[in-house]
């Protein structure tokens with residue numbers, strides 16, 4: 533039986549992130565939108581999209597912690613000092629309704645009884661709080677829930693988002709899967725309000741001559757694992773050939789890469805070792821059900837070079853000889 537402290541140690545990795553190029557770009561662009569919004573007549577909004585596990589919520593958390601660290605302000609409410617909410621994060625509920633989304637936002641703002649009242653009441657209270665706190669940004673994640681079958685309600689919510697941008701003048705960062713682009717593009721008025729956009733993608737493998745994003749990400753992640761967990765060693769992923777099996781196993785999806793590293797560390801500890809070996813990585817792939825892994829007939833960490841190249845070509849559309 534493993535010590536619970538081991539799980540805590542491994543999960544502590546979740547509190548750090550690797551600011552790879554696309555993540556950095558998204559964070560920089562969001563900060564830029566917020567700066568422009570401070571003096572613009574209309575708020576400048578941002579749309580962040582990407583497939584599952586590419587790091588969208590990670591970007592949201594990074595923005596929240598940057599803004600939280602900037603603010604020390606308090607306001608007096610009901611004779612009590614309350615910290616201002618510079619930025620807040622809310623999830624679009626599923627099924628989506630105006631009342632549901634307004635109540636989720638009020639809850640994130642720390643409002644009492646956030647679900648009490650009509651949609652109109654909640655929207656009014658939201659406006660009052662945003663003004664009181666001088667909130668700089670609203671982050672709305674899982675916006676793809678608007679693609680749900682009930683189009684009538686989805687359209688209402690889309691109009692509501694547009695109207696709160698107009699009325700409350702607080703910039704919004706909308707976050708969701710790539711389909712969110714369709715929701716925004718379908719309506720010119722909304723599309724015009726979201727002209728700054730970034731799409732996060734899976735990390736590329738690069739070529740034998742030029743290291744890809746995956747090599748840099750995995751090397752940094754390896755160092756993080758060694759330092760944060762206090763491991764004596766971890767396999768190297770610092771070249772194209774060393775990263776090739778990892779790419780086939782994960783298609784370059786950051787979430788899947790982290791999952792494999794964590795599972796391999798657990799298996800190493802179960803083996804009574806404080807060092808992760810290549811066979812722990814191989815076993816981790818056998819243990820996990822990663823997205824798309826059922827399309828692979830063999831564990832990529834057991835494949836020979838020519839079979840690896842075939843699999844890489846399948847994923848990336850035949851770029852490698």
Ligand SMILES: Nc1ncnc2c1ncn2[C@@H]1O[C@H](COP(=O)(O)OP(=O)(O)OP(=O)(O)O)[C@@H](O)[C@H]1O
Nearest residue numbers: 549550555583584585586587588589590786787790
């Ligand atoms: N830049 C990163 N650095 C470190 N870990 C990352 C990074 N990006 C993603 N991850 C890992 O992937 C996991 C999922 O990331 P995140 O929740 O940000 O993805 P998402 O795009 O919001 O996915 P979903 O669409 O499923 O909500 C994180 O918990 C983390 O383990």
Ligand SMILES: [Mg+2]
Nearest residue numbers: 588589590673
């Ligand atoms: Mg997410």
